[in-house]
Each structure stands twice: as structure tokens, then as C-alpha cells.
Amino acid sequence: MTILVTGGLGYIGSHTVVELLQNNFQVIIVDDMSNSEKFILDNIEKIGGKRPVFFPFDLRRKELLSQVFDAYEIDGCIHFAAYKAVGESQEKPLDYYENNLFSLINVLQEFKARNISNFIFSSSCTVYGQADKQPIDENTLLKMPESSYGKTKQMGEEILKDYAIAYQKKVSLLRYFNPIGSHPTALLGELPIGVPNNLVPYVTQTASGIREKLSIWGNDYETPDGTAVRDYIYVVDLAKAHVKALQKLMNEKSETLIDVYNLGTGKGSSVLEVVEAFETANEVKVPYQICERRAGDITIAYANPDKAERELGWKADTSLEEALRTTWEWQKYLQTKN
Numbered sequence: 001m002t003i004l005v006t007g008g009l010g011y012i013g014s015h016t017v018v019e020l021l022q023n024n025f026q027v028i029i030v031d032d033m034s035n036s037e038k039f040i041l042d043n044i045e046k047i048g049g050k051r052p053v054f055f056p057f058d059l060r061r062k063e064l065l066s067q068v069f070d071a072y073e074i075d076g077c078i079h080f081a082a083y084k085a086v087g088e089s090q091e092k093p094l095d096y097y098e099n100n101l102f103s104l105i106n107v108l109q110e111f112k113a114r115n116i117s118n119f120i121f122s123s124s125c126t127v128y129g130q131a132d133k134q135p136i137d138e139n140t141l142l143k144m145p146e147s148s149y150g151k152t153k154q155m156g157e158e159i160l161k162d163y164a165i166a167y168q169k170k171v172s173l174l175r176y177f178n179p180i181g182s183h184p185t186a187l188l189g190e191l192p193i194g195v196p197n198n199l200v201p202y203v204t205q206t207a208s209g210i211r212e213k214l215s216i217w218g219n220d221y222e223t224p225d226g227t228a229v230r231d232y233i234y235v236v237d238l239a240k241a242h243v244k245a246l247q248k249l250m251n252e253k254s255e256t257l258i259d260v261y262n263l264g265t266g267k268g269s270s271v272l273e274v275v276e277a278f279e280t281a282n283e284v285k286v287p288y289q290i291c292e293r294r295a296g297d298i299t300i301a302y303a304n305p306d307k308a309e310r311e312l313g314w315k316a317d318t319s320l321e322e323a324l325r326t327t328w329e330w331q332k333y334l335q336t337k338n
């Protein structure tokens, strides 16, 4: 089976490509390297034992995309490619709508034209906004996200639902909670391009001295220690879920057109708990300061991942400490590399 992985040199994409290779899928990557680097491809090959076919272009270039479909018989797609920085999306909403939605639509046009099924979409727990109750299951009401980034995820889901019904194609919407960690080989991880938006890259860069102090945005939330609570899922566990979701889509016996899964651990951790776990796992200090709440941040979000366990036979089982240990190994690898 040949799978197109868009954004396959990115953080989650690269880990997923390795899992696909290890499960004997052929992989074709399209990535314009707007948020990735070529050495990731070499490292994928080192771990996965095979070099995926790689096309470095922007998915908005429809004619190039069409040529890939002409040249290869593609059986499915995992669509990671998107811009993902929440803050930046507020400053450049049009760039986010254009990239995230046109890239998606262009791939779907090819799928429709060539009658291909099996499409997996990287969605996010941001589609739930601040949910009324925790943990969040797949039936929780969707609320309009505050950021343009979050809106592109919600719109992407709507586009895919209409597409699946109109053309009778199978799709899977995977709503990730907060991916963290790096590959156990320390050869893949989240690249530190720009100022990190997410907590864990910020913690790592602070521990290594790149940043002076970690800013904790608010300690007056209604949570046990006052800091915001999220569900941190290890990226390799997350990558494995994609293989399971793909296998379910490709299973002839599976009749559902639209699968939706929350991918999280089911456990919420506060910012302070993450900092503490990082310090314990890696025996390093993370200096921090408490700042005012940041606009748009929600108080608490953690998944009910039971549906994924029931239907995909998948469960995130790596501990927070172990995930944070791999993050630190990746940081050390990046420092020796540069």
C-alpha cells in the first residue's frame, strides 16, 4: 500500500512515516520545508531502514501535486501539512486560511478525481474550545475556536465531512491533544524554528539556556495548582495511532464513512507538573516566572480516549517523564549537530 504523507518531514509527520515504514507501507512525502529540514529525511531513513520518496513542493501548486498522482498509485493519505502557530495565525489569518484550506482541498480534488479513499486529517482538540465538561469525548459540542489556526481545523473537518458524504469516501479525523517528546533514537523531534508556542519546547530551551526563563501564563486558573491543565501525549504513541486509523479505514469490513477520534492519554497535567516532571526526568533546573494569563488560553482540556482504544485497539502508554526524557535527548542531539 502506498501512502501519501503531506508534511511528512514535520514533527508528527516524520514520526508517523517511521511507523508506516516499519509496518511495510510505501511512503511518498510532499513537504515544502516551510517548517522542516532535509536532514529529517536522512534520519527517517536511518530509523525506518528505507528512504521514502520525497517531493519538496508546496501543496498549493496543484500541477505538481497532480504529477505525483500521475506517477504513483496512491492508496491513502495522511494529511499533516499545515501552518500550526496559534499566535502567528492571529497576525496572518489569510496565510493560515490559504495554506491550511487550499492544501487540503487540492489533495481532496486529486482523491476525488482518481477515486481514492482513505484520508486521515490532523485535527486538534482546539475544535472543542473550552469544553463544558472534562474529560472531552468525541460527542462534546464543538465551539468556535478563538484563533484562526483553530478555525482552519474546524473548517477542515467540515470540508472533509461534506466530501466524505458527497463522494462516499472514507475519512478519519484525528483530534490530537498536546503532542510532546521525540523519537527514542533522538534522531527526530520538534524543530526549534522561531519562538516556541508550546510549553514543552519552551521548557527544553529554557533548561538548555537558550531562553532565560520559562514564562508561565497565569497561576490563578481554577485548577489544583492554579496553572492550566492539558493532556500531553507522547509523539510516538500518537504516530502509532495513525497506522491503526489507516488500517481501520483500509479494512474492507469497516463501513463507517467518517471516523472521529480523540488522541490523548486521558490524564490532565498542569504546567507546574510538567516543569517538575521535566526536572525530575532529566535532573536539570527550569527557571520560571509567573506572568499574566495569555489571551485565548483555556483553563483545562484532557481527552476521553476510550473510543480510540475500543475501535482502534490503541492506547497511549508512555509516561510524561519518559516523553520528557526523550525531549531532552533530542535537544542535546540538536546542540551537537549545530
Ligand SMILES: NC(=O)c1ccc[n+]([C@@H]2O[C@H](COP(=O)([O-])OP(=O)(O)OC[C@H]3O[C@@H](n4cnc5c(N)ncnc54)[C@H](O)[C@@H]3O)[C@@H](O)[C@H]2O)c1
Residues within 6 Å of the ligand: 006, 007, 008, 009, 010, 011, 012, 013, 030, 031, 032, 033, 034, 035, 036, 057, 058, 059, 060, 079, 080, 081, 082, 083, 084, 099, 103, 122, 123, 124, 125, 176, 177, 178, 179, 198
Ligand atoms: N504539534 C501540535 O501541537 C499539534 C496539535 C494538534 C494538531 N496538530 C496538527 O498536526 C499537523 C502536524 O503538526 P506538526 O506539529 O508536525 O507540525 P510541523 O510544522 O512540524 O509539520 C507540518 C509540516 O508541513 C509542511 N507544510 C506546511 N505547509 C505546507 C504546504 N503548503 N505544502 C507542503 N508542505 C507544507 C511543513 O514544512 C512541515 O514540515 C498539523 O496539521 C497541525 O496543525 C499539531
